[in-house]
Amino acid sequence: MSIARAKSVPAPRQTHGAPKLEARGITKFYTRDGNRLLVLQDFSLSVAELEFLVLLGPSGCGKSTLLRIIDGIEPCDAGQIILDGKDVTGTTGAGRGMVFQGFELFPWRTVMGNVAFGLEVAGVGSKERMDIAREYVNLVGLNGFENSYPHELSGGMQQRVGIARALAINPTILMMDEPYGALDVQTRELLQDELLNIWEKQRKTVVFVTHSIEEALYLADRIVVMSPRPGRIEQVIEVPFARPRSDEIKSTPEFLDLRRDIWQSLKKGARV
């Protein structure tokens, strides 16, 4: 079957030695109306240097929570996050850049101001950070919109700003929390291609969260399929498609087979 075949293909960019990022035994509860809700239980995951890893799962499986714990903006109840061999649990920074689901741009800052935000809080001088910001505004194709405010931009353009803002601090690991979830299908596919282009130019480790199987297959080196609450690893898939990828792979039998397999495994845990 295709999964077996897929699994036998060695991961294209998996390097040997220590992983770039490790989540070890992450457990997370939410307290809602006095009830403890188990979101993640003893969840472990390791991400290789320069790997494009996608966390795929239904809503409520804890994939976004896991990403926020990895980024350090959300505390966990047990477990550790190891980045480049160092324990970074509960701290932010250290080469992590995050793209948020609802874009979360600062409405009072222009495109340039938003992109430069991370550099500004890091104390980079005004001239230098504007130069860097301009470079990333160009990278995401927003030249001409440097002085626009977020409300003047379409959703797709806003998320380009979100991506430029995360990239501007030159992170070694880019974390993306359903970055295209709020966008229409055409914009989403366009931005997926742009992301792959940027990624070819600026190789980084990427942890990308989505609930779209197609998006996962199109982007990932490896897909971690998660089960609904509490989030566990249901299945790990090495994606066999060569890079650079283009739209055509989406209609290949291999792509469709994988898509069906993942759908089957997601359906198993689905509770409607």
Next chain:
Amino acid sequence: MMPALQRLALPVLGFAVLLIAWEIAGRIAGPALLAPPSSVAVEYVGLLRQGEMLRELGVSLRQMAVGFIAACVIGMPLGAVMGRSAVADAIFRPWVSMFVVTSTAALIPLFILFLGTGLMLRVTIVFLASVWYITLTTYNGARGISPQQIAVARSFSASPLQIFWKVILPALYPYLLTGARIGIVHAIRAMVLAEMFVIIGYGALMHRSGLSLDTGQLLGLLITLMIVSLFFNWVLGAAGRWLAPWYDLQRVTA
């Protein structure tokens, strides 16, 4: 959407109907009860020429400004702290909720006992009439700050101080302006109220024209007061649009 002509014509029509009704009522009632707009207009030109109205208005507004600025200086930080800290909220909200529903007029006799009838009284009354609205508007703004935007700042390792200056304060900004707009209207009302109690300044002018049954003059003074309130409201709104082009102030004007 209404056509442009209708959008312009309807308010004018509404205004005209009111003026005509007022004119008719005024002619029936006579100037001692309700001066008609035709004689108020004549009276108004006289008031402007004579200069006392504008002079008293200037003095009163300067004193109002002292109370209002004090209300901003106290109310804005207080509202922000209450909105961001559960402890401060628990301590101060009962007080704020109590004072905001208290009639300013009811407080004046008490404060005359405390402070006499001088400048301090008027400043204090203006302050008390506006500070709670400024506090509560800021408080609601501070509570409404998106936790996601704070998460973004934390994700970029912003310090608490940086989060305050670069996220909380700009996010509060439209609420500060709206609080000031609501506050200044209450401040002007309180100014006149306090002056009428102690018969001084602009309030004294109104008091006297009421006593002398000169409704033409009284209505003229009222109109000036309305214009002044609308003007300050407009200035603060325009300042907001100019300083914060990203924000449509109407979104928080409840």
